[in-house]
Amino acid sequence: MEKYIYMDNSATTPVRKEVLDEMLPYFTEKYGNPSSIYSLGSASRVAVEKAREQVAKVLNADKNEIFFTAGGSESDNWAIKGIALKNKNKGNHIITTKIEHHAVLHTCEYLEKNGFEVTYLDVDQDGLINLDDLKNAIKDETILITIMFANNEIGTIQPIKEIGQIARERGIYFHTDAVQAVGNLKIDVKDMNIDLLSLSGHKFYGPKGVGVLYIKKGTKIDSLIAGGAQERNKRAGTENVPGIVGLGKAIELAYENLDEKNEKLIKLRDRLISKIEENIKYVRLNGHRTNRLPGNVNFCFEFIEGESLLLSLDMVGVAASSGSACTSGSLDPSHVLLAIGLPHEIAHGSLRLSLGIYNTEEEVDYVVDKLVEIVDRLRKMSPLYDKIAEGK
Amino acid sequence: MEKYIYMDNSATTPVRKEVLDEMLPYFTEKYGNPSSIYSLGSASRVAVEKAREQVAKVLNADKNEIFFTAGGSESDNWAIKGIALKNKNKGNHIITTKIEHHAVLHTCEYLEKNGFEVTYLDVDQDGLINLDDLKNAIKDETILITIMFANNEIGTIQPIKEIGQIARERGIYFHTDAVQAVGNLKIDVKDMNIDLLSLSGHKFYGPKGVGVLYIKKGTKIDSLIAGGAQERNKRAGTENVPGIVGLGKAIELAYENLDEKNEKLIKLRDRLISKIEENIKYVRLNGHRTNRLPGNVNFCFEFIEGESLLLSLDMVGVAASSGSACTSGSLDPSHVLLAIGLPHEIAHGSLRLSLGIYNTEEEVDYVVDKLVEIVDRLRKMSPLYDKIAEGK
């Protein structure tokens, strides 16, 4: 294998060199605890506050509304449990969708076991929720609407501003899991009426293990991690200073020339989509054709199973994923693909290729060439395909 | 200022060069998501599992009992909330001490607001709990005993094995916050009857923002962070691979030649203690004189206030702390010093000097010289001292 083609940028991304360079001093030289009052501590404090401003700027938030966490999952858990438990005197009903990330779904399921009621909205074949469904689901007891910004598997982008408006009008908190959106899409928490927003550093060329929960000023929320007075008394724990510095730098870089980068990414994405559709039969593009993340491509290849596709791609130096990375050990097909109406047997044969800033046209073409061969090989081995091949 | 003397190793430590070197490839080259099945993912998976073994070995645990978290505070919150909520059908009573870290205390207080009852054990003037008090506090409803291994402020080490035995005999889960102990003291979870143990990477020359919760096999515990299937389905979130790798390496290094390192550290510590006692009047050593962390020195200097002591030390290039680093923004005196029976006005004048592997005898002597000057200067400014000086 000469080269390695990474097309799993929705699973995680490498840390950019400029980002790592900013982080490095905070491991060995500027290692002070930001809570310490001596100069070494202040240097860390200043660095953390700078990162907070970098995040706030991108989201159009106030820096005091940015809280650092250990990643997207913690942010999701904190937002949902924190709002639910703090506001349970007001109501016990939560609205979400069937296509959320497990960090949201499993948290909602946990709350269901503990006295809360959750409505899981359906999505259409493109993965979009229906705003009327949302309105109809709202009850007097509804205290939280949590709907993801963009889906991690099929890339579909929800009408966040409209959802936020509905929530705002009814006085219901609105949380959005924007882990896949941040770094790729423009976000304005004020304009979009967002009360809480989760993001994770490693999805936009920042480090793993650090994220953010944006919490609009005045929001009533319990802490998930109690203890020291860090993060304005809302999230305890010695700050992951290098991680926070890296996240700040990464988000700043991600939003430099965003339009330009996205134009390039969308061109690549659409090239990949059309080449697959032109060269391979019995395929189905999952997710909305245009209203999707700039780097997301997701196909079902009928008659074959996703994991064997992934393994075969890995053998020719291509990294991709099937379902979401977090569940690739699982035997169940993706809940997202089932929610958009795919039958189980087809949902098993999905492939996600997520493009990033380092991918090229040559790579796209190489991947398509290899895909043609692999799909052909696996189909020839498949007992489902021979009937088709025979024209049955 | 020619050199900077860091004597706040209990607040945090620099990342050792050998540790950072192990971490570096996982930022930019081996950046795969450990959940991904392709080779880049497997490389990360292997690295995470290696670190898990490094931790397990030090604690004498099984590798499947090691769960990575974002630090000591998360581990404490998870252990306490997770046990309490999962076992609330068995009882609602928790036993802890008055000198725990806030990550434990505030979590207990949160549970008190939510239907649990908490007993806060007293400690004696050295900071030790009384085992009879513990036995007497146990009720039928007691589901958890959480007592720290060694105190972060005064360094006193609790009789963990005996506590564990009492808990084990009564069938009560025993959690210990060992954030200050790990890296400094020998720990054997089996021999010490520990069911859950928290530790944090940045206290032993590993990175910030990564920790561990040891959970004995068979322990019934809720997740704090739900979502993906990471950490055997118990703690969701894309793994902080570089952080985990760093923690693994750091803990391994910390336990190489531990006895030798501690002998040196204890010698330094005792030199610092006796020189302060010899050269400055009206001082009081806090914590047990011998049964304390090898690097911990904690004194009260009467008639002066801790923060002004810290600032003055910083001006001459010495980093130290007063109370715990996490609460140095606070105006209240340390709850630990109050618990060992100090009056408020004396508790305000505390100084913690925590020694680490990089400190030297020369540094100790320099710090004592400077302390003599600073204490003298501040006392001359103090309206409390002139009465003493006049012999009143």
Next chain:
Amino acid sequence: MYSEKVMDHFTNPRNVGEIEDASGIGEVGNAKCGDIMRMYLKIEDGKIEDVKFKTFGCGSAIASSSMATELIKGKTIEEAMALTNKAVAEALDGLPPVKMHCSVLAEQAIKAALLDYSKKHNVVIPGLDEFNFEEEDHHSVTED
């Protein structure tokens, strides 16, 4: 995740294909669960002269099929009957716990093909009747 043996049998599966005039054909699994195995046997004088398979499934399903065919090729019916899923997994240097059901499928596919053979050719194969083709629900497999 997978052993080298698994990867080898996945990448270069032995005995893929069909047998035109098979003595027995067995198919187990279902597409809903993500794996189907079809096994073709050519049996002469109580010996498995040839065996081929077609599989829809993950890497370990394909590797298990391949390994299972190798293990019974040229063997007697009794020997084929004695093949357990554990033996398939062991021959592959092990499978991840969540993937053990693939080896179960392989064992079942062989037995299903032998059952087909025994029916078509009116041969009694001892042990076949007792065999339970209902696989335990592998979707409830959890790690801990």
Next chain:
Amino acid sequence: MYSEKVMDHFTNPRNVGEIEDASGIGEVGNAKCGDIMRMYLKIEDGKIEDVKFKTFGCGSAIASSSMATELIKGKTIEEAMALTNKAVAEALDGLPPVKMHCSVLAEQAIKAALLDYSKKHNVVIPGLDEFNFEEEDHHSVTED
């Protein structure tokens, strides 16, 4: 955390000490809360000829004392009465929110010393009666 001005007044505090034959002495705060300020005034012809202080407290308590003495030295009683805690904090280029009470203490210490002077010398100082020496409980200060 602290401005350069604060650090300067902490490291080189102006007017530390006592005045033997002070016209008025005021002490506020208490050791339990971690800060005590004692202010000595020498007043002649309605002017503050000299001022000294002794303080037990944190860096900003010492800096506030020092700055406050500088701000009233040579001023009239009326001018000293007009000194607010905000003015002290501003002169120090600001104090962290949790430390604002230190500037309050400084203001109070001056007023307490003026009260002592007014009592000892039977001078009426307008505004002093209204002044409330009960500081709001600064222990309940939270950041959000």
